[in-house]
Each structure stands twice: as structure tokens, then as C-alpha cells.
Amino acid sequence: MRVAFVANEVGIGLWRNFSMTISVVIVTAVSLFFFGSGLLFQRQVDLLEEYTYNNIEVSMFLCGAQSDEPSCAGGEVTAEQKAAIEADLAGPELSPYVEEWLFESKQEAYDRFVQQFEGSAIVESVTVDLLPESYRVRMVDPQESDVVVAYFSGRAGVEQVEDQQQLLAGLFGFLNGARWFAWVFAGVLLAAAVLLVATTIRLAAFNRRRETGIMRLVGASKFFIQLPFMLEGIIAASIGALIASLGLLAAVQGVIVPYLQRQIRVTPYIDTSDVFAVTPGLFLLGILLAGIASLITLQRYLKV
Amino acid sequence: MIRFDNVSKAYKTTQRPALDEVSINIDRGEFVFLVGSSGSGKSTFLRLVLKEERATGGDVHVAGRDLARLASWKVPGLRRQIGVVFQDFRLLPTKSVFENVAFALQVIGKPRHVIERTVPEVLQLVGLDGKEGRRPDELSGGEQQRVAIARAFVNRPAILLADEPTGNLDPVTSIGIMKLLDRINKTGTTIVMATHDQDLVDQMRKRVIQLDDGHIVRDQARGVYGSGA
Numbered sequence: 001m002r003v004a005f006v007a008n009e010v011g012i013g014l015w016r017n018f019s020m021t022i023s024v025v026i027v028t029a030v031s032l033f034f035f036g037s038g039l040l041f042q043r044q045v046d047l048l049e050e051y052t053y054n055n056i057e058v059s060m061f062l063c064g065a066q067s068d069e070p071s072c073a074g075g076e077v078t079a080e081q082k083a084a085i086e087a088d089l090a091g092p093e094l095s096p097y098v099e100e101w102l103f104e105s106k107q108e109a110y111d112r113f114v115q116q117f118e119g120s121a122i123v124e125s126v127t128v129d130l131l132p133e134s135y136r137v138r139m140v141d142p143q144e145s146d147v148v149v150a151y152f153s154g155r156a157g158v159e160q161v162e163d164q165q166q167l168l169a170g171l172f173g174f175l176n177g178a179r180w181f182a183w184v185f186a187g188v189l190l191a192a193a194v195l196l197v198a199t200t201i202r203l204a205a206f207n208r209r210r211e212t213g214i215m216r217l218v219g220a221s222k223f224f225i226q227l228p229f230m231l232e233g234i235i236a237a238s239i240g241a242l243i244a245s246l247g248l249l250a251a252v253q254g255v256i257v258p259y260l261q262r263q264i265r266v267t268p269y270i271d272t273s274d275v276f277a278v279t280p281g282l283f284l285l286g287i288l289l290a291g292i293a294s295l296i297t298l299q300r301y302l303k304v
Numbered sequence: 305m306i307r308f309d310n311v312s313k314a315y316k317t318t319q320r321p322a323l324d325e326v327s328i329n330i331d332r333g334e335f336v337f338l339v340g341s342s343g344s345g346k347s348t349f350l351r352l353v354l355k356e357e358r359a360t361g362g363d364v365h366v367a368g369r370d371l372a373r374l375a376s377w378k379v380p381g382l383r384r385q386i387g388v389v390f391q392d393f394r395l396l397p398t399k400s401v402f403e404n405v406a407f408a409l410q411v412i413g414k415p416r417h418v419i420e421r422t423v424p425e426v427l428q429l430v431g432l433d434g435k436e437g438r439r440p441d442e443l444s445g446g447e448q449q450r451v452a453i454a455r456a457f458v459n460r461p462a463i464l465l466a467d468e469p470t471g472n473l474d475p476v477t478s479i480g481i482m483k484l485l486d487r488i489n490k491t492g493t494t495i496v497m498a499t500h501d502q503d504l505v506d507q508m509r510k511r512v513i514q515l516d517d518g519h520i521v522r523d524q525a526r527g528v529y530g531s532g533a
Contacts, residue, residue, distance in 0.1 A: 005411070214394060214408070214411075215411045216383070217354070217383060217388050218387075218411060218412060218455070219381065219384035220412055221412075222377070224412075224413070
């Protein structure tokens with residue numbers, strides 16, 4: 001009797017307040033979607049960080065025929081200069097820091113370039129000669145790449161020493177900014193969702209003041225009187241969480257998997273399993289916020 | 305059953321207390337009329353019994369409970385022992401007669417078989433058998449009040465409070481309602497009825513408590529409405 005009765009009351013409430021229910025669903029859906037995006041963004045940044053951390057290198061580009069750096073005044077790098085660099089990399093000073101290194105010839109650099117920009121017009125304009133020879137140095141601890149950078153910068157025959165970590169710092173800065181934006185945006189929308197749930201519950205309580213008045217007089221418990229209202233908020237928020245989850249799934253399934261993962265294979269990407277990992281959090285947050293909002297509202301507007 | 309010891313009730317917005325040091329005892333099974341002009345404190349009296357309000361002074365005891373010490377989560381338990389009837393019936397317009405009465409049992413969690421047994425019984429008691437399926441707007445005022453009384457009585461409360469139950473009804477219908485309340489009183493239920501209906505009070509010859517300006521000015525067994533007799 002109890003369950004059927006409460007379910008019936010909830011159904012009536014949701015239906016009577018149909019437009020408000022829909023707006024609660026929409027606002028919760030959008031805010032939780034952005035909140036979930038923030039979480040997925042976080043996961044993507046983590047993935048990227050982990051991947052680059054493991055693959056990070058110091059690239060030492062050697063002087064070519066056209067290089068105009070001061071350290072390239074002697075023209076193209078000589079075999080002696082290369083031998084000296086290799087000796088230093090293996091020497092007692094640097095070897096504790098260097099995990100491994102390899103030499104990339106002009107042809108290898110060209111092959112890699114072609115592979116990376118396959119199908120792009122830029123490939124046509126680049127010839128083997130234009131690309132520099134380089135050493136790729138992988139560090140034992142990527143944080144200590146400064147050592148290698150400082151050691152070789154400005155040495156004759158070395159055009160430029162490039163620390164990928166520095167390059168990526170800008171990218172991570174951008175990604176962190178985007179993630180914060182998603183969260184702040186989600187926060188504002190979640191606040192709107194909470195207020196909307198509160199208003200909806202208040203309206204529902206007002207619409208049913210006759211029923212609740214009688215319930216109070218015949219001695220229904222506070223819990224029993226308030227439960228249908230709380231459930232209304234929670235059900236609407238849950239539907240919102242469901243829509244947000246489906247939206248995230250569609251975004252990952254429809255954009256990241258078919259497009260980014262196939263077209264730009266530079267780093268690993270999040271996939272649907274990450275969405276499923278985030279989904280329970282969205283439901284929990286939605287239900288928690290709706291529950292708290294209704295509890296506070298009922299405390300104020302539904303005297304028992 | 306109901307005992308007030310020096311009970312006062314002051315509202316924040318007015319200076320004069322609504323009830324001022326009222327002491328009264330109403331025993332189990334009594335039928336009491338509460339009379340007095342508007343604003344004399346009748347409604348405050350009823351609200352204190354229901355613990356809709358807290359007394360600002362003195363002790364209120366209802367059905368063996370000291371209301372000042374009653375935890376708020378126990379208030380529903382108190383109200384299950386008290387039925388209430390109002391001048392404006394307060395029925396749910398979208399529910400049938402049966403559903404209106406059943407509602408009072410549903411919301412306190414009574415199982416279906418209990419509801420299906422007790423609701424027809426009480427509808428028969430109030431003389432509404434055969435009208436279970438009607439909506440409140442298909443009933444006369446007297447019939448609507450009978451539904452309200454059925455709802456108040458269906459859980460067999462020890463006390464029935466009636467706040468001007470005949471205020472919206474014509475004299476003939478009012479007498480019918482009074483007879484019904486008398487019949488309920490004969491089952492052992494204590495009845496406190498606030499009213500302005502002079503004829504009814506004079507006719508019934510029950511205990512009359514008269515309030516004036518928050519004071520009890522008369523408490524008379526087998527009394528009449530006016531202070532004369």
C-alpha cells in the first residue's frame with residue numbers, strides 16, 4: 001500500500017508540474033553534462049601527461065647547410081662533432097641522467113614527417129635535405145632534461161636543443177584552463193539547477209497544501225509527507241543525469257572515437273569506458289543536490 | 305483526556321494573549337461545547353490540543369502526554385489519536401468519497417486489507433453507504449461534512465475535535481450532523497466542538513465551556529449557549 005501510494009503521489013506531482021519538471025531535467029542535464037565534460041577532460045589530460053611523460057625527449061638538432069645560428073658558423077655538422085656529442089652522452093657526466101639516445105638521419109626525419117602529415121599538402125613542399133639530423137635523448141627522469149639542454153646548447157655543430165617538456169607546458173596550460181572553464185561553467189549551472197529544484201519543490205508543496213495539510217492532521221509522519229516531494233526532485237535530477245551521461249557517451253562515441261582517435265594518432269584518447277567510469281558520479285551528484293535542495297525547501301515551506 | 309493547567313498562549317504580533325491562564329479538565333468520553341465570540345480563544349484552544357502551537361505558559365496534557373515534553377517526531381503519534389473536522393470540510397476534490405476516507409489510513413501506512421474493511425464500516429456509520437464512488441462536488445454540504453467526519457473517525461481516535469462543523473450548514477442538516485457526533489461520542493470518543501450555533505447547544509444539553517478574551521467565563525454541565533440559564 002505504502003509503496004504504491006507514494007509512487008502514485010510522485011507521479012501526480014511530476015505530471016501537475018510538468019513544465020517545471022522538464023526545466024529541472026534540462027538544467028540538470030546540461031549542468032551535469034558540463035561537469036562530466038570537466039571530469040573527462042581531466043582524464044584526457046592525465047592520459048596525455050602520462051603518455052608524454054613516458055615518451056618525452058630532448059631533441060638535439062644538428063647544423064645543416066642553411067642553418068644560421070651562431071653555433072653553426074662552421075657550416076654543416078662534421079663527423080668529429082657528432083662523435084664528440086656521442087662520447088659526451090655516454091660519458092661519466094651525462095650517462096647517469098640519460099636513459100637512451102638515438103641518432104635520426106635526414107632520411108629518417110623525412111620518413112617520420114611524411115608519416116605524421118600523411119595526405120597533407122605540406123609533404124609536397126618538403127625535401128629530405130631540408131630536415132636536420134638530430135639526436136633524440138630520453139632522460140632517466142624527464143624532470144631533469146635541463147641538464148642535457150644546458151650541456152649542449154650553443155655547442156658548435158648543434159643548431160638547437162629542444163626540450164619537449166617546455167613545448168608541452170603550453171599545451172597543458174591550455175588544457176588545464178579548458179578543464180577549469182568546464183568546471184566553473186558546470187558550477188554555475190549546477191547552482192541554477194539547485195535553485196530550480198528548490199523552486200519546483202516549493203511550487204509542488206504549495207499545489208498540494210490541501211493534501212499535506214490533511215496528512216499532517218491525521219498523523220502522517222514527516223518522512224511520509226516529505227518523501228514524495230523529495231522523490232520528485234530526485235527523479236527529475238536522475239533523468240537529467242541520464243541525459244547528461246548519454247550526451248557524454250554520444251560525444252565520445254561520435255567525435256573522439258571515430259575522428260580524433262583515427263585521424264590524429266599522436267596520443268591516446270579517452271574512450272567509452274571512461275564515460276562509464278564518470279557516469280555514477282554524475283548520478284550521485286545530481287541526486288545529492290536535488291535531495292539537499294528539496295530537504296532545505298521542505299524544511300522551510302512544508303511545516304509538519 | 306484533555307487537561308490544561310494555567311495555560312497561556314501569546315502571539316508575537318499582538319499584546320493581549322489569546323489564552324490567559326486557562327485551566328480545564330475534559331474526561332474520557334465527554335461531549336463538550338466550546339462557545340464564545342470570534343477571537344475568544346476557541347481556535348487557539350483546539351490548536352494547542354493538536355500541538356499545532358506551543359503554549360507560552362502552563363501545561364497541556366492530551367491523551368496522557370505532556371505536550372511541552374513531546375518530541376516533534378512523536379507529534380504524528382499524538383495526532384493519530386485525534387480526529388479533526390472543520391467548517392469547510394477540507395475534502396480532496398479529485399478523490400471519491402471512499403478515497404477521501406481511505407487517504408487518512410493510507411498516509412499512516414495502514415495495509416490495504418485494513419482499509420478495505422474499515423472504510424465501508426465508517427461510511428455506513430455516517431450514513432453514506434452507497435455513495436462511495438461520488439466526488440465531493442456531487443454531494444450536499446451535509447454529506448460532505450459526513451465524509452469529513454468519517455475521515456476524522458476512521459482511525460478510531462480517542463478524541464474528536466470539531467471546529468464549527470455546522471457553520472456552513474442549514475439547521476436541519478446541522479441537527480443530522482449533531483446526531484452523528486452524538487453517536488460517535490457514545491462509542492467512547494471524547495468530543496470537543498467549537499461552535500456559534502446557539503440552537504444546537506441549547507438542544508443538546510451537554511457540558512458548555514465559554515471563553516471570552518482568553519479566559520474561561522463559564523463551565524457548566526448540561527448547559528446552554530447563553531450565560532442565562
